[in-house]
Amino acid sequence: MTLLALNTGSALLWGLFATGMLTLMMSASQGLGWSRMSFPYMIGSMFTSHRGRAMGIGFVVHLALGMSFALLYALVFESWQWATWWLGGGLGIFHGLFLLAVLMPMLPDLHPRMASMHHGPTPTRQLEPPGFLALNYGRSTPVLTVVGHIVYGILLGLFYPLGGGGLL
Amino acid sequence: MPATDARYAPVEDYAVIGDCASAALVGMDGAIDWLCWPHFDSPSVFAALLDAERGGRFQVRPKRAFSVERRYMGDTNVLETTFTTDTGVLRLTDLMPVAAPEAYRRELWPAHEVLRRVECVEGTVTVQVVCEPRVEYAQLAPSFDDRGKHGFFYNYDGAVLVVRSEVPLTASSGQNVLHGEQTLRAGDRRFLSLTYDDEAPAVLPLLGDHAQRKLARTINYWRDWAGQCEYEGPYRDAVMRSALTLKLMTFAPSGAIVAAPTTSLPEAIGGERNWDYRYCWLRDAALTLRALYELGYEDEGRAFFSWLLHTTRPTAPTLHVMYDVHGNTHLTERTLSHLEGYRQSPPVRVGNGAHDQLQLDTYGELISAAYEFVQREHALDDWHRRLLVSLGNEVCARWEEPDEGIWEVRSGRHHHTFSKAMCWVALERLLALHAEGYVTVPADRYRTEAARIRAAVEAHGYNEERESYVATFGGDRLDASLLLLPTYGYEAATSPRMQSTFARIHEELAQNGLLHRYPPDTDDGFTSEEGAFGLCSFWDEEMFARLGRLDEAREKLGETIAYANDLGLFAEEIDPETGTFLGNFPQAFTHVGLINAAITISKAEEEAMALYEHSVPQ
Secondary structure, three states: OOOOOOOHHHHHHHHHHHHHHHHHHHHHHHHOOOOOOOHHHHHHOOOOOOHHHHHHHHHHHHHHHHHHHHHHHHHHHHHHOOOOHHHHHHHHHHHHHHHHHHHHHHHHHHOOOEOOOOOOOEOOEOEOOOOHHHHHHOOOHHHHHHHHHHHHHHHHHHHHHHHOOOOO | OHHHOOOOOOHHHOEEEEOOOOEEEEOOOOEEEEEEOOOOOOOEEEOOOOOOOOOOOEEEEEOOOOEEEEEEOOOOOOEEEEEEOOOEEEEEEEEOOOOOHHHHHHOOOOOEEEEEEEEEEEEEEEEEEEEOOOHHHHOEOOOOEEOHHHOEEEEEOOEEEEEEEOOOEEEOOOOOOEEEEEEEEOOOEEEEEEEEEEOOOOEOOOOHHHHHHHHHHHHHHHHHHHOOOOOOOOOHHHHHHHHHHHHHOEEOOOOEEOOOOOEOOOOOOOOOOOOEOOOEEOOOHHHHHHHHHHHOOHHHHHHHHHHHHHHHOOOOOOOOOEEOOOOOOOOOOEEOOOOOOHHHOOOOEEOOHHHHOOOOHHHHHHHHHHHHHHHHHOOOOHHHHHHHHHHHHHHHHHOOOOEOOOOOOOOOOEOEHHHHHHHHHHHHHHHHHHHOOOOOOOHHHHHHHHHHHHHHHHHHOEEOOOOEEOOEOOOOOOOHHHHHOOOOOOOOOOOHHHHHHHHHHHHHHEEOOEEOOOOOOOOOOOOOOOOEEHHHHHHHHHHHHHOOOHHHHHHHHHHHHOOOOOOOOOOOEEOOOOOOEEOOOOOHHHHHHHHHHHHHHHHHHHHHHHHHHHHOOO
């Protein structure tokens, strides 16, 4: 067990790395035809209809979100005064399941261009909603999403302590 | 005889629609029998064209017996099919939506879409709909997921097909075919949409008024594009349809032009001459570029030239015969034995085994394209120069080798006269660019080699006994490609040798106003017979024009154009006895040939007129 204090720089740095790895895994699963879940496109299309720009904006925002979540992970590590790869992985399971089971069903209400689950598409809302556990984007999507977030958590659990002590 | 298999429509009964990345063939019965997504050379979504039972189709048609008329809506690639039944008239409008770039910034668009509008214009007509996607060349048929108002979803391999329809659809018990039937009265209108997205959530297609606006935008897009055409001669309709077809077969992201959007439509029914043409050949680079520039399509010309050089750069100085739309050369040929083939003419091939053949003529064609580009744009990048010089050096090193030749015969390598002449053209064009200051070449070496090539062609490629240039050195067989020698500047059309060659080719290769590419008994690696080549027939008419025989040129061009189908489209080959289309369809280079023949005739007319005016005393 390692005693830690919050190290913002370490959290952001390894958050960036872990988000990059998560993005890489999800992109690979898209390219391999396992899932159509695209965090950059889903996020970016909140800001613009232009597919190319949406991918660019979404990529940057997703990286920023991933780094922000790394601070939350770091706070958890600090509050428990220890961090290991398996604790990070456990947080990743919770993170992934929360995303799939809570956030995804809410997304049509939050996303300005996503079609409602209960109505047909409209001129301003045409994006396919993810549905329960994002199963609409392919049957492997829940597993891949959770695995991606487990890896995200493991990387933070492994590398965050390398930054040394912080505030706590 | 499979030629009469009623399950298959004649090739000439098809129309093509497309979105400059993919294309679909639509039959006179309202069936989309061929569609590959997301790109021209992707696996098929519908392939009833190659297997009527297993291939899958998307059909919209009247329930009762009907007669058909169809047309493209003016200068567009939007197809309108009108079915007349004994109770009323039904009009089907088919398109793959496209729009100016700004439209894609304002709203979400599916990656690809086929939009179909069916409307009853008279009386009462019951319309039937069947949609049965069989993706991956009919190797997959997973079931539809019915998501109510969002439509039917068909997930496979990281992609999704979405079907939305204003005609109520139901999934069959097997869940992989959608059926619908509805009676429409005069004034009723229904939209149906099939979309494709991959690697991201789908964009759900909108129907109703929004679809109507998308139709209007697509019409405007094509009309605006067609409006840029500068050709105003007597063959305007045929030239315009050819230009629109070329544009449809241009892969917009790269500028590549595919030879045809289909594979394995047989060059002989029941024969083995079935090839995948969904790739880009270097063979007609210069002639295609010329056609684009002459029609005023400079952006397309620049994009095509850019694609040519970017694509050939990685393998230079070695040139491949063909590349895919992204410039890849790994086009390994394989057979899809689960498909029976058009009119039971197997094999169905994907990939193309000719991709690694040696065709020395491609050097001349590519360098001629560069020369054409420079004459228009007056510029070359540094890496363009280096690439062209490396190609010239390769020609010097390899012109004495035998090759498979322009027709990609599979009977081994020979010393093809046309290939050698095109090597001469390559060096002469580079020397011309050198003289104009655009490239720096070892001029003395190129001149020496060019002289050696010319001497070899004149000594061995011309048969004194036959009074004709011949297909191979020391041979006695004719070859229609030799009609291109004046086009590329190797020999004047009016030279005695060229005139006698022209006469011989006419005597032996012409049939019912069309031209075969070589004598039917030529050993090209296959035993089956093939049809006449549409492209060669247009070369023939260019020769008439170059010889100043303008009346004959016009007459012959009119005859050849008359072989087009009712929409003005051509396949690669035509059966000269029946007029039936053979081979892949529609064929880009046949349409390039038509455009260039019309332009050559117009220019010859202008020159003749200028000469006449000059000779008349003022």
